[in-house]
Structures are given as C-alpha cells and as structure tokens.
C-alpha cells in the first residue's frame with residue numbers, strides 16, 4: 001500500500017468532484033466519465049490500461065493521481081456462501097465488508113467508520129470503541145474490491161445487486177464522506193444501483209436523516225430495537241439525544257419526501273430484554289402510521305456480551321403479534337455466523353481512541369443538532 005502518498009485518490013471523488021479535478025489540471029471535464037467507466041465498469045485501476053486516454057494524459061495522471069482502494073488483507077467464506085473480507089487501511093487499521101448471496105440477489109454490507117462511538121450495548125463493533133471516519137475512497141473502495149473479487153458479472157448478472165451501509169460505524173456521523181460514496185453507488189457511470197437497492201442504516205441520528213433526505217435518493221433503515229424511550233436509551237444511548245418521538249417524525253418526513261421512499265425498522269430480539277408480547281404491541285402502536293417494513297433480527301452473541309438470543313418460540317410469538325397488528329414483519333435469517341460475519345458481529349482491527357473520539361463525536365452531534 002502506498003501509505004504516505006500525496007497523489008489524489010480518484011476513488012475519493014464522485015462525478016462532480018472528478019469533473020472539478022480534471023478542470024483543475026487543465027483537462028476537459030468529460031474525462032470524468034471516461035475514468036468512471038474504467039474504474040467502476042471495467043474494474044481497472046492502472047491508468048496505463050485506460051486506452052482511450054492519450055499517452056500524455058495517462059502520464060500526467062500517474063504523477064498526480066491514483067486509484068487506491070483498501071487492501072484486501074483476508075477473505076473468509078462461510079459454509080452458507082457468505083464472504084467476509086478484512087480490508088486494510090493506512091495506519092494499521094482494518095474494517096470488515098460482508099457479501100451475502102441469496103437467490104436472485106447479492107447484498108454487500110459496507111462499513112463507514114473504523115469502529116463506532118455510539119456504543120450500542122448489544123453491538124460488538126460498539127463495544128470496541130472508535131478510531132476514525134473512513135474516506136469516500138475507503139467506502140466505495142470496499143464495493144470496488146468486493147466486485148472485483150466476486151467477478152463483476154456472474155452468469156451475465158452482477159454479483160452485487162444491493163449495498164447496505166450496515167457494517168461498522170454510524171454512516172450519518174460521517175456524512176461528508178458517505179454522501180459521495182452513495183452517489184457513486186447510484187450513478188450509472190458508477191455501480192448503477194437503483195435507489196431502493198442502496199440502504200443507509202442509522203441508529204437514529206435525526207439531523208443526519210434530514211440531511212440525507214435532501215442529498216441523495218436511497219433507502220433508509222433505522223435501528224430501533226425498542227418501542228419505548230427508557231429501554232431504547234439502555235440499548236441505543238443515542239436515544240437520549242434523539243428520543244423516539246423526534247426520530248419517528250424524521251422518519252415520517254423521510255418517507256413523505258417527493259420521491260417514493262422506503263424505510264425499514266431493524267429490531268434485534270434479545271431474550272427477556274425487548275421481546276415480550278407487550279413490547280410487540282407497543283411496537284405496533286408506534287409503527288402502524290409510518291409506511292415501513294419491520295426486520296426482526298435474532299441477536300447474534302459475541303464474546304463478553306450478557307445478552308442472549310430470543311428463543312424461536314418467543315420470536316414466532318413476537319412476529320405473530322406485530323403481523324396481526326398490521327405491520328409487514330420478516331425475521332432475518334442469520335448468515336455467516338461461522339465466520340463472525342453476522343449482524344452486530346463485525347469487529348475489524350483497530351486501536352480504540354474513544355476518549356479523544358468521544359469528544360469529536362459529541363461535537364459532531366452538537367454541531368448537527
């Protein structure tokens with residue numbers, strides 16, 4: 001990995017950014033489109049192979065720029081076909097990216113931060129603290145590396161049909177880097193994914209939800225995990241800053257936008273914590289007015305956690321009550337558990353810098369409020 005390079009990483013730039021870059025080096029802005037096609041349609045990272053760029057431009061680009069995705073450190077393949085990559089970053093950090101194949105679709109779960117400062121009590125990533133935000137190139141670079149490893153086309157179809165920003169980190173606390181990466185996922189010159197096939201998952205950062213609504217058309221997933229404030233504060237401490245009523249209003253506004261939007265509420269079921277019939281009824285009351293789907297996730301234990309997964313009987317009962325209450329609810333099948341790739345199990349590799357980062361995070365939250 002080039003590490004201390006001063007060359008600009010073109011993966012950090014979406015189409016408007018690339019047009020500006022080419023203008024700044026005295027080149028025609030349409031070069032942006034050529035580069036995007038090479039990088040995202042043909043998976044080419046070497047300027048020498050970009051044969052419709054003249055020799056002089058290729059040489060100039062080699063001096064000034066590079067295409068630098070995170071480095072694939074390891075790849076693990078689960079018995080169910082799930083793939084987990086450890087992606088290395090400068091400074092000895094690494095994040096995890098997971099591919100989940102299903103009939104007719106392939107979902108890539110992408111990380112947005114090294115660790116996470118939000119400290120949700122049931123999450124392995126949160127338990128390990130926070131190091132730093134990823135750059136746009138490190139986010140879109142995960143998709144790029146996965147697409148390359150999987151083969152961009154599989155039986156004439158793309159291997160990656162959906163991207164979810166549900167890996168390590170809270171994407172809306174890294175908005176400035178995440179937004180251009182989302183544009184590149186959506187852009188026809190990038191990965192060309194439809195709005196409903198790109199999902200941003202948030203723990204409930206209300207100002208970020210509002211900013212996302214104005215910026216890029218994607219699907220939203222909200223990690224709810226509890227139907228009432230006191231319990232949600234225990235599970236998702238961010239709830240102290242943005243309580244459920246405020247969050248639900250932001251969600252309602254998100255789906256009321258000018259585009260037809262979809263929203264999914266994520267609810268991790270933990271035995272004896274949030275999985276009672278009463279919780280299910282409270283959830284029905286809370287969600288029935290918001291057009292949405294409910295994703296029930298059996299808790300995936302990780303070393304050191306005190307929580308346990310709900311029993312199959314309690315999960316069935318919970319699902320039955322919310323369905324009878326009128327919600328569209330599915331139970332997520334656990335995937336990749338044998339390689340620690342299941343929801344909430346991603347750990348990566350990094351030094352916790354939470355004390356310093358906690359101050360940064362709190363400042364970020366204050367500033368966006």
Ligand code: SF4
Pocket residue numbers: 116117118119120123124125126127167168169170202203223
């Ligand atoms: S659940 Fe999401 S927001 Fe909460 S600590 Fe884990 S990664 Fe962060």
